[in-house]
Amino acid sequence: MSKKPNEMTRVLEYLELQNRPYSLNDIFLNLHKDIGKTALQKCLDQLVASGEVKEKLYGKQKVYVADQSRFPAVDEQALKALEQRVAELTESVDGQKQAVQQAEAALKAISSTLTTKEVIAQISQLRQQNEAMESRLVPLKTQQSPISKEERQRLERRRSEAVLQWRRRKRIAREVLDAILEGYPKSKKELYEDIGIETDEDLGVKMPQ
Known part of the structure; x- marks a missing residue:
């Protein structure tokens, strides 16, 4: 039995279903190359001859579209x-x-920053460093013998570097915690309690100027 009637039916059904103009190559590709181009061209020629498909020429290319008279009239209200x-x-x-x-940007920001565990560890480490610096500073403030200008400058540089690190890490911690809060179902206070965060304010610590 010839497959041509089935091929013609398939081509016609496709054009009616899509109801838009297609070139021969478009139809060939959209039907997954199941119908050879020569056979497809014959199907289209017969459908055009029967009036079921209209053929239009755009430059050197032919396009095919189902005959619009085969479709019911468009309801303007339904169309609107x-x-x-x-x-x-x-x-x-x-x-x-x-x-x-926005969610991807937030995820990227969270992924590129420190984890909560790392932030907590760094805060703890920074507090320990600060306490060590303070303990060393006390006797320096109270000692009677003067220190050299070079030693004082060295200490001031170390102090400035420590404060800078403190400020930077505090900012990083705040950014990470703020990012977590965007998807956290509780308040900021509850988040801090859940993960064991103690702020400078909680400990009565004030960042040096």
Whole structure:
């Protein structure tokens, strides 16, 4: 039995279902190359001859579209309703895309910063360093013998570096905790309690100027 009637039916059904112009090559690719180009051209020629498909010439290329008289008349109200629905869905999709982009940006920011465990460890280490520096500073403040200008400058540099590190790490910790809070179901205070964060204010520590 010849396969041609089945091929013609398939081509016609495809054009009616899509209801838009296609070139021979478009149809060939969209039908997954199941019908050879020569056979496909013959199907289209016969469908054009029968009036079921219209052929239009654009430059040197032919395009084929199902005969529009085969479709029911368009209800203007229904068409407007569909257009409104398309606009609503497009707006919804745009909003969801923006939400996804924001979520991806937040995830990237969290992924590129320290983990909560690392932040806690660094804060603890920084506090220990600060306490050690303070303990060394006390006798220096109270000692009677003067220190040299070079020693004082060296100490001041070390103090400035320590304060700078303190400020930088505190900022990093705050950024990470703020990023966690965006998806955390509880308050900031509860988050700090859950992961064991103690702030400078909790300990009565004031950052030097």
